[in-house]
Amino acid sequence: MPIWVAVECWDFGMLSFFFGGMKGKGQASVARAFGPLDGAVLASWLHSFSFIRNVSAHHSRLWNRTTTSPPKLPAKDAFPLLAHLHQKHIPEPIQKVYGTFACLRLLLRTLHPSSTWHTELKELAARFPNTSLLSLREAGFPDGWEALPLWT
Helix, strand or coil: CCHHHHHCCCCHHHHHHHHHHCCHHHHHHHHHHHCCCCHHHHHHHHHHHHHHHHHHHCCCCCCCCCCCCCCCCCCCCCCHHHHHHHCCCCCCHHHCHHHHHHHHHHHHHHHCCCCCHHHHHHHHHHCCCCCCCCCHHHHCCCCCHHHCHHHC
16 A cells, blocks of 8 residues: 555554654655754654644643643744744743644644634633633743734
């Protein structure tokens, strides 16, 4: 069976696993479609996307969860839209759901430029209760995140 036929039957976790097992040249070839992205960095992103997807699909708590393996950051100058993730915050956004969402948003800008996912995320975040007990900061969202160029 050709690989392109098999991939149609895979779930996202299998795709992430397969990509992670590819040799460096293969990963790099796919990653280059997104600009100066390293194959190992993309593999970590796919793994993080799979984690977030699984937590969500099983209706588990996501908003303040620390990811088991956060997405790796590309070089600061490679993707200026992600430069804010290199700054130190408490909690660090890359270890929380925000970091994974930021990486996903960057890929969506290339894969599906007309996607409204980022707008829907901002609308959902606006409805999130902001109290002394609950805050989007616990999910890694920095103050003013929705105005950052990545999210416009």
